[in-house]
Amino acid sequence: MEFTVLQIADLLQGKIEGDEQAKVSSLGKIEEAQAGSLAFLSNAKYEPYLYTTGASAVIVSEKLELKKPVAAALIRVADPYSSFSRLLSYYQAALLASKTGLEEPCFMGNNSTIGEGHYRGAFSYIGHNCTIGSNVRIFPQVYIGDNVTIGDNTTLFAGAKLYSNTVVGANCTIHAGVVIGSDGFGFAPQPDGSYATVPQIGNVVLEDNISIGANTTIDCATMGSTIIKEGTKIDNLVQIAHNVEIGRHTVIAAQSGVSGSAKVGSNCVIAGQVGIVGHITIADKTTVGAQSGVSKSVNKPGTIIQGSPAFDYKQNLKALAVFRNLPDLQRDLEELKDLTRNQSEIRDIK
Numbered sequence: 001m002e003f004t005v006l007q008i009a010d011l012l013q014g015k016i017e018g019d020e021q022a023k024v025s026s027l028g029k030i031e032e033a034q035a036g037s038l039a040f041l042s043n044a045k046y047e048p049y050l051y052t053t054g055a056s057a058v059i060v061s062e063k064l065e066l067k068k069p070v071a072a073a074l075i076r077v078a079d080p081y082s083s084f085s086r087l088l089s090y091y092q093a094a095l096l097a098s099k100t101g102l103e104e105p106c107f108m109g110n111n112s113t114i115g116e117g118h119y120r121g122a123f124s125y126i127g128h129n130c131t132i133g134s135n136v137r138i139f140p141q142v143y144i145g146d147n148v149t150i151g152d153n154t155t156l157f158a159g160a161k162l163y164s165n166t167v168v169g170a171n172c173t174i175h176a177g178v179v180i181g182s183d184g185f186g187f188a189p190q191p192d193g194s195y196a197t198v199p200q201i202g203n204v205v206l207e208d209n210i211s212i213g214a215n216t217t218i219d220c221a222t223m224g225s226t227i228i229k230e231g232t233k234i235d236n237l238v239q240i241a242h243n244v245e246i247g248r249h250t251v252i253a254a255q256s257g258v259s260g261s262a263k264v265g266s267n268c269v270i271a272g273q274v275g276i277v278g279h280i281t282i283a284d285k286t287t288v289g290a291q292s293g294v295s296k297s298v299n300k301p302g303t304i305i306q307g308s309p310a311f312d313y314k315q316n317l318k319a320l321a322v323f324r325n326l327p328d329l330q331r332d333l334e335e336l337k338d339l340t341r342n343q344s345e346i347r348d349i350k
Contacts, residue, residue: 001025001094005057005073008038011090012083015062018073022056027084027091030058039072040084059083096137096155103140115152133170145181151208163220169208169230177215180204184219184226184242184260198222200242207231213238213254229266247284265301275308289313 006020028037030046033055040059041050050058051068062076077083103122108114112126115134124142126132133152138144143161151170156162160174163181168174186198202221206228212218213236220226221243228240231249239257240246246258247266256270259278264270268282271290276282280297288294289306298305304313322329 001091005075008057008087009075012059012075012077012086014059014075014077014083016073016075018057018070020073022073024056027088028055030055038087040080042079042081042084059087097135099137109146121158127164139176157214163204165203165220167203167205167225169206169210171209172206173211175212175214175216175236178212179217180206180212181220182217184222186222186242186260202226202243204228207248210234216240219244219260235272241278253290287313289316 002023002025004020005016005022005024008024009016009020024036024038026037028034028039030039030041030053031049033039033053035054035056037055038057038059039053039055041047042061050060050070053072055072057073057075059075059077059080061080062078099119100117102120106120106122106124108126109128109130111128112130112132114132114136117135118132119137121138121140121142123140124138126144127146127148129146130144130148132150133154135153136150137155139156139158141159142156145162145164145166147165148162150168151172153170154168154172154174156174157176159176160178161180162168166181174180181204183200186200187195188198190196200220200222202224204218204220205225207230209231210228211233213234215236216234216238218226218228218240219242224243226240226243227245228234229246229248232246233251234240235252235254237254238252241258241260243261244258245263246252247264247268249266250264250268250270252270253272255272256274258264258276261279262276262282264276264282265284265286267285269287271288271292273291274288274294276294280294282294282298283303284301286298286301287304288310291308292306292310293308294305295309305311306313307316
């Protein structure tokens, strides 16, 4: 695909400096881009590359003051990073739109329907009584169980698995290897020391505009639903347990885990390798630092916590500073004990 700088500027509502008819057919980093590429500049430390880049056009801030002449055409916008992200979204959507039709072999069960403009990759499986919307992209080796509902414009990448009764909203992205609706970790201890499986008969509900990263797992509820609310973004390798509820527009980074029946609020930020115990509540707009263990409810919105167990972020930094000095503090304490012991011995002699 090839576009003019003018077409891109119109799309981003930006202002052009330079050749508006210059052609671009690819996207690239400003330090590596060649002729025909479009790059962007949002971090000041990369500004020197603006004057040497081979890119045909660069998206820059409307407030940037040039220190040298620039060969590339400039597209000035309020926020270069957001504008470039939007452009990537358009580009990805265009690539996905090119995938249409039916590849063989694949299977769709009785009483299942799928809307117009869809793509079904080879070896994909759709169970019975499923309702799938328009412009849905189902890549090869995707499994969709019985009684599943999927909204319009949702994409399921290769090898994703949706167990029976799962509900997925519109405009969702489910990446390769995701498993949604597998059994929650429910086992009842028996008198003989063994464990009996507790049947998990609920489902998973994903609302609209959700992204689920590769190899993430979301367990079905024991009863009722595990719910991921609108706009939430979940990274790769995340575990969401049974009956969890994640609020709107929350982000969860890789290798984090949320235990059963925990409720995470809206607009929260959960960093990488965070563990959240079950049956607690995390207030809206809470931020949890990386590698934290959250063992009790967070009730005040906007709280920032870190550590294991997690507590106030600033207090945690102070505690870490003390921890780093523990060897010196121990040495000082031993010296103080020796000094006190010697003074006591001198008093005894007197």
